Amino acid sequence: MAKKVVFLTIHGMGDTEPGYANDIVEAMREKLTDDWDAVEHRSIYYQTFLQPNEYQYYNATKSRVSWGQLRKLMINGFADAGSLEYSRGTPGGPYYLTQDHIFTTLGQIYDDLGGTSLPVVVIAHSLGCEVISNYIWDANKEDKTYGYWKDAEKNAANDGRLKFQKLQNLRLLFTTGCNIPVFITGLKEEERIPINKPHKDFIWENYYDKDDVLGYPLTELSPAYGALVKDVKVSVGNLFTGWNPFSHNEYWDNSGIQRELSKHLKAFV
Template identity: 40%
Template sequence: MAKKLAFLTIHGMGETEKDYYHILKQSLEKALGKDIWSTVHLEPIYYHSDLQEYQYNVWEKMRQRAPLSWQDLRKFMLFGFSDASALEHRATDDGSVYKKIQKSIIYSLKIARNQFSTNDVPIIILAHSLGCQVISNYLWDSHKNKGIWQQGSPDYPVFPPEQEDFLKLKYLRYLFTTGCNIPLFVAGFADIVAISKPNPDFKWFNYYDKDDVLGWPLKPLSPSYDLVVDKDIEIDSGNLWQSWNPQSHDGYWTDEEFIEHLSQVIKRLSS
């Protein structure tokens, strides 16, 4: 069956496997049925390969030199917070980690675009945790010709001219964010400005759990966030052992309420 919709996922902070999206994929296929799911092209964005090798190197050095308590928590904090700090470090430099991550997004978008005969394909992006800041940066830069999109930059992507609107996400219809920590990146600024809507039909749904200390509502951030974010949706994320504590940060993509809402949106766009 012909593909009607591009659905891209982008992971969050911390140690991440390349197949991070598989449980989500199974849940959506079950909720939608094979006929509808066959009209969706799922393309994961995986940017952690630009960071993980260095993090493992530091982790092994630390473990070998001294015994450490709370190793799982330490490892999460080392990988997670070094992700966040590396993302913004010297972001405008040629070949920076920031720009390498943007190229990871371009790589996945190119694969997705090749599944369709035209540019004006509806796109859904689902981002989690740090991935929300990553995709927000990409949208900001692509619309303002910053980052890898700056003319004359050696990092400027190579692509067929007819694909530009797709790669700049001008047909992005829905942005779903879960456990979003954008407030951690903008809280130190006097003026907090959100991305602009890429098109009049664009909608942004942000999911958070009050027990998730890394997940925040977005509409209270500033007037521009209040305008561009359609809804902050509070859910009780995670299983019995996660939902009442900060581990709820890892439970959004298996939450039944969230899967149901995402499935309904996919049904509407693929019908």
């Protein structure tokens, strides 16, 4: 069956393995049955640029501090966000390498599909929501005088491929446990500006659990976010995680979220 939609998964912060998306991909495969063959899936894995460095520091200091496992959790989690933002303007830094990884992956997809610009569906979790938002923002802004896109655009293979790599064919941004507010609520309301809508059919659905202290609604950030994003309140997790902050890691296992995501994918095939 010919491919009809591209499905990208992007993980969040913390100790993450390359196979992080296996369960959600298998859930989509089961729900779409034969139609899954029309879906081109790729996983974005940016921990390659962060996790080894975090492990190096943790292992070097763990004998000198207490609460080792909690410290490991803090380093593996919050160092991801801090290191990405800190290195925003540094060539070869984690921010730069993460953007290059997304850019390269999209280029490979475009080539593998024979130069066809299929609609794209992205599901991003936690810090991954900030990562993909930054990528889209940087890729499509007019001023490209710094960072990854300073050279990426002028070295692009062709216009069709570049437009696809800029995610100008993004049809659905599906975010879960999104912590974009953590990065921008220190700004005045009028300064909290979201990505531009890539085209009239673009949809952004944001799923949050009220007990998840790392996941937030977005529509109250500013009128601009309110006009762009549809917030969906959900209850995720089980008896032990559904009523507390541990719910943050339970979104992709939630049957309701899987059902909604599969409906969106189904609409393209």
